[in-house]
Amino acid sequence: MLPIAAIASLLVIWEVVCRLFAIPTYIIPAPSAIWQETSALPGNVAWHTLVTGKTVLLGFLVSVLVSLPLAVLLTSSRLVAGAVYPLLVLTQAIPKVALAPILVVVLGTSELPRVVVTFLVAFFPLVLSIASGLVSVPPDLIELGRACRASRWTELWRIRLPYAVPFIFSGLKAAIALAVVGAVVAEFVNADAGLGYLIQTSTAFFKVQLAWGALIILSIMGIVLFQLIVAIERIFFPWSPGIDKPTV
Amino acid sequence: MIEIENVSKHFVSRDRDRVAALSNVSISIRRNEFVCLVGPSGCGKSTLLRLVGGLLPVSQGRVMIEGKLVAEPRAETGIVFQSPTLLPWASVLDNVLFPLKMMKRVTPESPARAKSLLRLVGLEGFEGKYPRELSGGMQMRTGICRALVHEPDILLMDEPFGSLDALTREELTLQLMRIWREQPKTVLFVTHSIPESVMLADRVVVLSSRPGRVLEIVPVEVPRPRQFGMEALDEFQRAASRIRQLIFGVAASAVH
Numbered sequence: 001m002l003p004i005a006a007i008a009s010l011l012v013i014w015e016v017v018c019r020l021f022a023i024p025t026y027i028i029p030a031p032s033a034i035w036q037e038t039s040a041l042p043g044n045v046a047w048h049t050l051v052t053g054k055t056v057l058l059g060f061l062v063s064v065l066v067s068l069p070l071a072v073l074l075t076s077s078r079l080v081a082g083a084v085y086p087l088l089v090l091t092q093a094i095p096k097v098a099l100a101p102i103l104v105v106v107l108g109t110s111e112l113p114r115v116v117v118t119f120l121v122a123f124f125p126l127v128l129s130i131a132s133g134l135v136s137v138p139p140d141l142i143e144l145g146r147a148c149r150a151s152r153w154t155e156l157w158r159i160r161l162p163y164a165v166p167f168i169f170s171g172l173k174a175a176i177a178l179a180v181v182g183a184v185v186a187e188f189v190n191a192d193a194g195l196g197y198l199i200q201t202s203t204a205f206f207k208v209q210l211a212w213g214a215l216i217i218l219s220i221m222g223i224v225l226f227q228l229i230v231a232i233e234r235i236f237f238p239w240s241p242g243i244d245k246p247t248v
Numbered sequence: 249m250i251e252i253e254n255v256s257k258h259f260v261s262r263d264r265d266r267v268a269a270l271s272n273v274s275i276s277i278r279r280n281e282f283v284c285l286v287g288p289s290g291c292g293k294s295t296l297l298r299l300v301g302g303l304l305p306v307s308q309g310r311v312m313i314e315g316k317l318v319a320e321p322r323a324e325t326g327i328v329f330q331s332p333t334l335l336p337w338a339s340v341l342d343n344v345l346f347p348l349k350m351m352k353r354v355t356p357e358s359p360a361r362a363k364s365l366l367r368l369v370g371l372e373g374f375e376g377k378y379p380r381e382l383s384g385g386m387q388m389r390t391g392i393c394r395a396l397v398h399e400p401d402i403l404l405m406d407e408p409f410g411s412l413d414a415l416t417r418e419e420l421t422l423q424l425m426r427i428w429r430e431q432p433k434t435v436l437f438v439t440h441s442i443p444e445s446v447m448l449a450d451r452v453v454v455l456s457s458r459p460g461r462v463l464e465i466v467p468v469e470v471p472r473p474r475q476f477g478m479e480a481l482d483e484f485q486r487a488a489s490r491i492r493q494l495i496f497g498v499a500a501s502a503v504h
Contacts, residue, residue: 140329147321147347162335
């Protein structure tokens with residue numbers, strides 16, 4: 001109840017301040033104005049939300065599918081790590097905002113460059129988290145695996161990956177938040193739909209209320225997706241110690 | 249059954265420094281014998297255990313089990329480590345069954361066998377619990393069951409009771425002896441407690457400080473089955489005294 005009460009009172013204060021000081025709508029619109037403009041065309045806004053949501057989820061999915069084998073590869077041999085890691089750092093050094101227009105030229109004006117940008121923004125912390133988890137396995141557990149004559153694959157599947165689950169999930173939480181950022185950045189550069197596109201076009205026409213509305217929807221999307229991951233962890237991996245859980 | 253022949257082991261540290269852990273150790277262990285390894289800290293007892301377990305290669309000499317050279321961990325050897333090392337994501341029962349799953353030897357009778365082992369150590373009813381819900385002593389008992397589930401003929405134990413409180417230690421010592429009586433196997437038990445070694449062992453191998461050499465193998469003539477309270481027996485005191493003498497020198501073991 002407390003967070004809801006806090007947000008509700010924040011909205012009330014916001015509304016009151018806007019009316020009291022007669023703040024122009026193009027500087028800071030009141031919540032009532034935001035609601036009015038955003039709900040005027042619900043189908044339209046829903047469509048944009050769906051487009052952005054699709055980009056976020058696709059980019060996130062690709063991040064997961066690439067990060068997992070990449071992390072296993074990185075932690076399997078020092079030689080491979082030495083070769084691959086610098087390339088990874090390079091991908092992070094390139095500002096995605098700068099890369100996005102180039103990708104559009106290379107890949108076309110479809111959804112593809114947006115998914116690629118989202119992936120590039122989101123995957124790095126995920127790879128690091130997974131790799132970190134894989135190498136943090138206590139030597140005792142590895143020794144146990146060896147004592148049971150486990151093959152490298154069995155060791156990975158039955159000891160190292162389960163041990164890395166809390167690390168993987170902390171990486172997933174970071175990645176989903178970044179995926180939302182990445183999708184919006186990509187939409188700023190190239191899009192004909194989506195919440196990022198909506199923010200850009202509505203501010204261009206000074207329909208600031210709509211921009212704020214899109215912003216709020218993006219925040220809600222980020223929170224919902226984040227909590228989804230928290231829920232998955234809690235349901236399927238109840239033994240995993242998360243920082244959001246009370247210690248026994 | 250276990251032949252340790254002129255085994256030496258050294259480690260090369262990061263700065264290329266050679267550290268000799270064991271020096272020319274030779275021990276012969278009979279089938280179903282209970283042997284304890286005792287020695288000061290750093291004398292290489294854990295290293296020796298790992299050599300017998302096939303977890304480390306020898307630098308010189310050889311370790312043979314039943315006439316075969318030990319080059320890798322043997323399926324018929326069970327190992328209990330210093331800390332229980334249970335898998336936090338698995339229940340007690342799944343933890344006990346883990347070696348069978350790893351070796352792909354799970355049969356329909358396996359869960360029943362695991363449950364009977366847990367009953368033997370007094371953990372009946374805890375099969376579904378998770379490691380974080382168990383005390384240290386219970387986790388160690390689970391670890392012991394895990395080492396026994398695949399019916400090994402050799403049990404290697406590396407200071408398993410070291411991290412437990414004294415009362416739990418006594419309890420587990422008695423339980424271990426009972427298990428060994430009911431299901432005989434060759435046991436090599438590392439400890440830094442002289443009374444514990446004499447209580448458990450048929451023979452006690454006393455190692456010197458680094459690099460570990462066999463100072464003497466002290467036989468224990470205390471009759472079995474053994475109980476706490478037998479520390480008063482002459483046989484017990486003689487063995488304990490001799491071991492203490494070897495480790496600390498003649499002055500330390502003077503009986504008043």
